[in-house]
Amino acid sequence: MSRALALSVLDLIGSTPLVELPRLSPKPSVRLYAKLEGQNPTGSIKDRVAKAMIEAAETSGELEPGRRLLEPTSGNTGISLALVARLRGYPLTCVMPANVTEERRRLLRLYGAEIVDSPAEEGSNGAVRLALRLAERDPSLYMPFQYANAANPRAHYDGTGAEIAAALERVDVLVAGLGTGGTLMGAGERLRESFPGIAVAAAEPHPGDEVMGLRSLADGYVPPILDVSKLDRKLLVTNEESVAGLRLLLELEGIFAGVSSGAVIHAALRVSEELDEGVVVCVLADGGWKYLSAEFWESVDVGAAMERSIWW
Amino acid sequence: MAAVRIPPTLRAEVGGLRELEARGETVGAVIEDLVERYPPLAGQLISEGELASFVNVYLGGEDIRTLDGLDTPVYDGETVILLPAMAGGV
Numbered sequence: 001m002s003r004a005l006a007l008s009v010l011d012l013i014g015s016t017p018l019v020e021l022p023r024l025s026p027k028p029s030v031r032l033y034a035k036l037e038g039q040n041p042t043g044s045i046k047d048r049v050a051k052a053m054i055e056a057a058e059t060s061g062e063l064e065p066g067r068r069l070l071e072p073t074s075g076n077t078g079i080s081l082a083l084v085a086r087l088r089g090y091p092l093t094c095v096m097p098a099n100v101t102e103e104r105r106r107l108l109r110l111y112g113a114e115i116v117d118s119p120a121e122e123g124s125n126g127a128v129r130l131a132l133r134l135a136e137r138d139p140s141l142y143m144p145f146q147y148a149n150a151a152n153p154r155a156h157y158d159g160t161g162a163e164i165a166a167a168l169e170r171v172d173v174l175v176a177g178l179g180t181g182g183t184l185m186g187a188g189e190r191l192r193e194s195f196p197g198i199a200v201a202a203a204e205p206h207p208g209d210e211v212m213g214l215r216s217l218a219d220g221y222v223p224p225i226l227d228v229s230k231l232d233r234k235l236l237v238t239n240e241e242s243v244a245g246l247r248l249l250l251e252l253e254g255i256f257a258g259v260s261s262g263a264v265i266h267a268a269l270r271v272s273e274e275l276d277e278g279v280v281v282c283v284l285a286d287g288g289w290k291y292l293s294a295e296f297w298e299s300v301d302v303g304a305a306m307e308r309s310i311w312w
Numbered sequence: 313m314a315a316v317r318i319p320p321t322l323r324a325e326v327g328g329l330r331e332l333e334a335r336g337e338t339v340g341a342v343i344e345d346l347v348e349r350y351p352p353l354a355g356q357l358i359s360e361g362e363l364a365s366f367v368n369v370y371l372g373g374e375d376i377r378t379l380d381g382l383d384t385p386v387y388d389g390e391t392v393i394l395l396p397a398m399a400g401g402v
Contacts, residue, residue, distance in 0.1 A: 220366030
């Protein structure tokens with residue numbers, strides 16, 4: 001295989017495996033497939049986004065050599081940016097809520113990233129607000145800002161979506177987790193070109209009370225790259241349902257995935273029940289490794305064990 | 313009657329309740345019923361006759377923006393969930 005001859009780990013980003021999930025499918029007439037994004041070099045789909053955003057900024061000339069990067073991220077995007085930044089020679093600062101799991105912080109530090117904590121009680125919106133403020137105050141920082149960077153959905157248009165379109169002759173439903181909206185917008189658009197009747201379905205986290213941390217609804221945040229009118233379904237998934245999905249994936253298909261993947265599986269099963277027949281593709285954004293220290297795996301009350309953190 | 317779940321950011325406007333009951337045959341009518349009883353909610357939920365952009369409303373666990381919006385029919389005993397729009401995408 002030519003992949004064995006890659007000159008850089010960055011060349012190993014993308015071209016992830018697509019595997020059928022026959023034991024998980026609720027009926028033989030519905031074929032379920034999973035795109036295993038945990039197989040990317042740092043273990044998540046965000047490798048695609050980080051590489052695309054940095055390359056786009058280098059190409060446009062916005063990102064001069066050695067300039068410091070700043071990004072609000074509670075994990076995967078930061079880790080992916082840390083990899084790309086290290087190999088391309090940029091220092092990196094990540095802004096993240098103080099209650100992010102230790103594995104993520106440790107990995108970021110090992111890659112050489114600096115971490116700035118935003119208040120845990122302000123959740124991810126707090127990290128976004130703080131990062132925007134820091135970037136405004138210090139113009140020497142370059143913020144890729146995955147929420148508004150067109151290179152994010154484009155990475156999924158050119159990569160994730162194109163790879164699925166090349167691998168399958170038919171796709172009726174695409175299910176992916178909703179975070180920035182990058183996967184759903186980019187892969188959704190690319191797959192709609194090949195399969196015009198496709199339904200693009202988002203699995204969205206039901207946040208715990210304590211992480212909503214907003215003084216008013218006006219403090220809410222809708223990522224500029226997300227156009228909800230391009231989604232056909234937008235399904236709310238609780239933490240309990242996500243973990244149930246993770247356990248099914250492990251027990252039936254032997255796949256150890258991250259929390260958002262459990263939500264994607266839950267949503268995919270809901271959609272599959274409604275179909276008489278068809279092909280459903282699930283994008284599983286990361287592996288389960290970065291969640292091993294989390295309490296929910298062994299907790300009787302999964303909801304309580306999860307409600308104080310943001311999971312995707 | 314539909315059950316309506318209120319997020320922490322809106323509880324002050326409804327006397328601290330986490331959940332309350334409201335009447336209406338559509339999501340829009342359920343929200344109107346709420347706003348009549350708790351007028352401070354109006355500015356938070358509705359903007360120029362449309363659902364405010366920073367609020368998400370779910371019926372049966374599905375965002376009404378991918379259903380029929382405020383015209384989405386509500387049946388007795390269903391649960392409407394109100395949530396703030398939040399940045400995800402770790």
